[in-house]
Each structure stands twice: as structure tokens, then as C-alpha cells.
Amino acid sequence: MTTFAIQGRCLAAPPPLDWREQLARMLGAKPRRIGNWAELGMYGALSCLADSGEGELPPDALLMLGSQRGTYVSTGQVLEQMRDDLPMPLTFLQTQPSQLLALLAAQMRWRGHAGFVAGGTPQALLQLASAQCGRAGMLLGWVDEMDGGSSLWLRLRPCEVSGDKPVVASAESMFSLDATHLYVVGSGAQAG
Amino acid sequence: MNPIHLAGRGLACSLGLSVEQALATLRQGGSQASQVTLPGAMAGNYPFQGIPYSQADWNERARELVQRVAAEAGAQPIRDGVLLIATSSFDIGAVERCATQMDYQAFADKIAAWLDWSGRVHVVNTACTSSLNALLAAQALLRSGAAADALVLGVELDNRLTLGGFAALQLLSRTASQPFGAQRDGLVLGEAVAALRLSTRDPALWKLAGGANVVDGEQPTGASVRAVNEMCARALADSGAAADSIDLVKVQAAGSPGNDAVEAQGLREAFPVLPPLVSLKAAMGHTMGASGAAEIALLTACLEQGVWPACGHEMDAELGVGLAPAMPQNVRRFMATILGFGGSHASVVLERA
Numbered sequence: 003m004t005t006f007a008i009q010g011r012c013l014a015a016p017p018p019l020d021w022r023e024q025l026a027r028m029l030g031a032k033p034r035r036i037g038n039w040a041e042l043g044m045y046g047a048l049s050c051l052a053d054s055g056e057g058e059l060p061p062d063a064l065l066m067l068g069s070q071r072g073t074y075v076s077t078g079q080v081l082e083q084m085r086d087d088l089p090m091p092l093t094f095l096q097t098q099p100s101q102l103l104a105l106l107a108a109q110m111r112w113r114g115h116a117g118f119v120a121g122g123t124p125q126a127l128l129q130l131a132s133a134q135c136g137r138a139g140m141l142l143g144w145v146d147e148m149d150g151g152s153s154l155w156l157r158l159r160p161c162e163v164s165g166d167k168p169v170v171a172s173a174e175s176m177f178s179l180d181a182t183h184l185y186v187v188g189s190g191a192q193a194g
Numbered sequence: 195m196n197p198i199h200l201a202g203r204g205l206a207c208s209l210g211l212s213v214e215q216a217l218a219t220l221r222q223g224g225s226q227a228s229q230v231t232l233p234g235a236m237a238g239n240y241p242f243q244g245i246p247y248s249q250a251d252w253n254e255r256a257r258e259l260v261q262r263v264a265a266e267a268g269a270q271p272i273r274d275g276v277l278l279i280a281t282s283s284f285d286i287g288a289v290e291r292c293a294t295q296m297d298y299q300a301f302a303d304k305i306a307a308w309l310d311w312s313g314r315v316h317v318v319n320t321a322c323t324s325s326l327n328a329l330l331a332a333q334a335l336l337r338s339g340a341a342a343d344a345l346v347l348g349v350e351l352d353n354r355l356t357l358g359g360f361a362a363l364q365l366l367s368r369t370a371s372q373p374f375g376a377q378r379d380g381l382v383l384g385e386a387v388a389a390l391r392l393s394t395r396d397p398a399l400w401k402l403a404g405g406a407n408v409v410d411g412e413q414p415t416g417a418s419v420r421a422v423n424e425m426c427a428r429a430l431a432d433s434g435a436a437a438d439s440i441d442l443v444k445v446q447a448a449g450s451p452g453n454d455a456v457e458a459q460g461l462r463e464a465f466p467v468l469p470p471l472v473s474l475k476a477a478m479g480h481t482m483g484a485s486g487a488a489e490i491a492l493l494t495a496c497l498e499q500g501v502w503p504a505c506g507h508e509m510d511a512e513l514g515v516g517l518a519p520a521m522p523q524n525v526r527r528f529m530a531t532i533l534g535f536g537g538s539h540a541s542v543v544l545e546r547a
Binding site: 069070078091094104105108118120121 | 406410
């Protein structure tokens, strides 16, 4: 069993009404033509990192992102554009979930291992990420545009401490204010 | 830590519907790219390396190719293992034909059902590096003991979105892919379905020694020199290999004017003495998310059977690198690299067991 301490979080589901203004303040300017999904992701990731108190993500940390439907809105727009012409280049880029990884890396002035996993559950994402992350831990996010949008992020560091009564995690318990640790076992993730 | 063996491989690409067919086509000098026509401002014909397999129904064609390739890799006995599907376009070709809705989980479930897969399934999308990142994830799971077998399945099939997007970004060649070539003018995209079966139980000729992925936001649609350099250093460290122990590097080099130059400079800086280089892009096109798995499947077979991809174009002398005209002798360890959208730079090291 691997234990992770939750060192920071952003639980924006849905995000606050002024999340775009908050994002613009964090970036120093309004983001330009990166798409709503990527903006949501940046808002959550940067808020989470700020909550952790870390000025920057360590280079050997893992950045892992998941989503139920990802860039489906931008993809629909591109398919519409392609009925009688090529897509707009920047709109096409918005269909690529990995663009968010590059945007985050640039904003955090960070270079390291990052990935996007499509579908599944946050628990499955955590299981996969935990096998790949080292002592610097990970920044793990789950971002979707449906139902008003959600941007759920955790800054996790491996630790020795274990909680009293870990319970099998649902997405709700993983991304709750009550959880202080996450436990990854062979068959799934647990929260405590 | 048990070695992670490349216990099986399967491939369908423009060169053929199996590894053996692809080798046979390579022996004969390769295949001719077909042409696709795109509308609008960048209208015209573009070469495209499609899989020579016709089937009107997109889903049926995908199912048949996936099942064929998985069977070739010997996936049937490990269906309770981990399946890592690597793709940049999912089943968008079917969405374009109104044959399905865009839904990540439905795509994963569909492929798992085609393979009668009962184990864990993950879908990895890091654009062109998807297969190599799936391979790195599989390696981590096998190293940790969480699984003993894994199948990395790269799937990149016909769709207008990818072609149109690349054309809109003016990344496509109108003629041919010329990796590191003096006249290179862009990529030629291709289709592939490729499977790599990894096992800590079944010994095999090749083993996965390690690898690394480095995301750099400096250039979201291309490569950066410092990230190529760092990727090589991290991949070597993870593999426990020294730079001078690499006998061959399979490069990304797809014929892009900018990216090829960046990769060449990064490699020159990472390797005090540059090993021989090979690119498979001219032979099979750039197969995006499937390219890592497809090129490893083909390259390992080439090395085993003494087949080498022809390289008929003139090299760009200003890059300071070139492709090996013939197979290097005694390749015991090689590095395979893919660079992609999202600032992703991924590399793995394979060595003879």
C-alpha cells in the first residue's frame, strides 16, 4: 500500500463565479484562445499548487490529468468547421488534451513527466499515477466541462503515515475536504 | 526487479497487415502513399500512408484490425492483465461518419469488448507520444508488481480531423516524408494499429530497459532542444545505460523543417558520439499516437531479420546528422524516440535480453 498526504487541493465543482477573473490574476493576463476546458484545468491546477504552499512543482514530480469527456466541446466545433473547410488552427489545438499539459508546464516554468488519461475514474487515474510517481509525488487533476464544469486537483506526496480507518475511495471522498491521506492498494484507492 | 520482456508484437500499417507483411514490403523498397483531398484554404491533395485494408464500416474495420494485431502479439492469454490503449484520435473517424458519439469511456469499453478483455483498461492520450507513454505506464505497473502482463495497443485510424488540423497548421508535406532531408517540407500522416505485449513472466529476445517522458511548455506544438537533451539523459538514467552503450537511435524525424532540426541539435548535445540513426517515417508515415508502438514493432523485427528501410533522399548537411544507410552491426541496445504536440518528448530504451 502506498500512502499519499494531501498537501494541497482545489475542489472547484462547479468553480466559483469569478474563476475566470481569478485565473487571469494568476496568469497575469486573460488566457487567449486556449479553450474553456484548458482554462478550467489551469485554474484548478494553479489554485491547487497555491494551496499547497509550494512556489513551484519539483522537476521530478508527476503531473497527471484525467477527464471523463475532455475536449469534446472543441472537438465538436472542429467537426462543424470541417464540413466545408479546414479547422481554425488554434481551435484544432484545443481538441488536443495534451495542450493543457504544455500550458501548465509553461506557466509553472516546469519540465517533467506529464500525461493525460481519457475516461475511467479518478481512482483508476490515481492507481496508474502512483505506480509512476517518485518521492516528489504528483499533481493530479480531473477536469470536465459538463454540468457547469469541474476542476478537481490534489497535490499528493508519498508519506509513511497511515490513517486509522481508510475507506475505499469514491471520487467524492478523494476530492473532499475531509480526506487528509489517500491510500493506493492493488485493487484501488482509499481515502482517510 | 524482474526484467520486462517484449513478449509479443503485432502491427498493421501502410506496409501490411502483419509484421511479416511489413517486412516483406520493406524488402521490396516500401509502399506507395495514397492521396487524400482536403477542402478549403489549404485545399488539395496530400500523401497519406493508409492501411491497405478496405471495409466500409469504420467500426468494423477498426475491430478487425485491432483483433488481428492483438492476436499477432499473442494477447489472448493475458486478457486479465493491463490493457493500455494509446491514441490521439480515439474513434473520431466513426464520429465523423455519425457511427458513434464522442465518448472516451465508450471507446475504451468498445475495444475491451472486441478483445474480450477482463483486466484493467486505461486510455492514454499524449498526442504523438501516446504509445511511448503507455509503454512507460506499463513498465511502471510491471516494475511495481501490480501486474505481470500488459498490452500496449496503439490505435490511429483514418479521420478527417487529424488530417485537417495538421493541414491547417501547415505541417503536412505535399510530396513525401524526408526525415532529416535537405528538401524536407513536412509530415506525411499514416494509419497504424500496433500492439506490444510486455511480460515479466515470458522470456523474449528484447526487454524494455527504461525510458522517460519530458513535457516542456516552451513550444506547445513542437520540440525543444533542452527537452530532447533532458529526455535522453532521463531515459538513459532510468535504463541504467550510458550514452556510449546505445548502438542505435530510432528518431522521431518525420520531415518537419523545424522539428527535425531541433531534434538533431538535441541529439548532438545529448550524445558525445552520436550513434547511428534510423527513421521509419518515410516508410510508414507518422502514425501519431500509435507511432511509438508501431515503430518499435517494426524496428525490432527489422533488427532480427536484417531488413533496413531504404533512405533515398538527400540528407541536410547543415543538421550535422544523417540516417544510417545500412543496418549497424550488433545492435544490442537502442533508443526509440517520439516527439509530439503538447511539448511531449518521450524515449524508451530496449536491449537484447
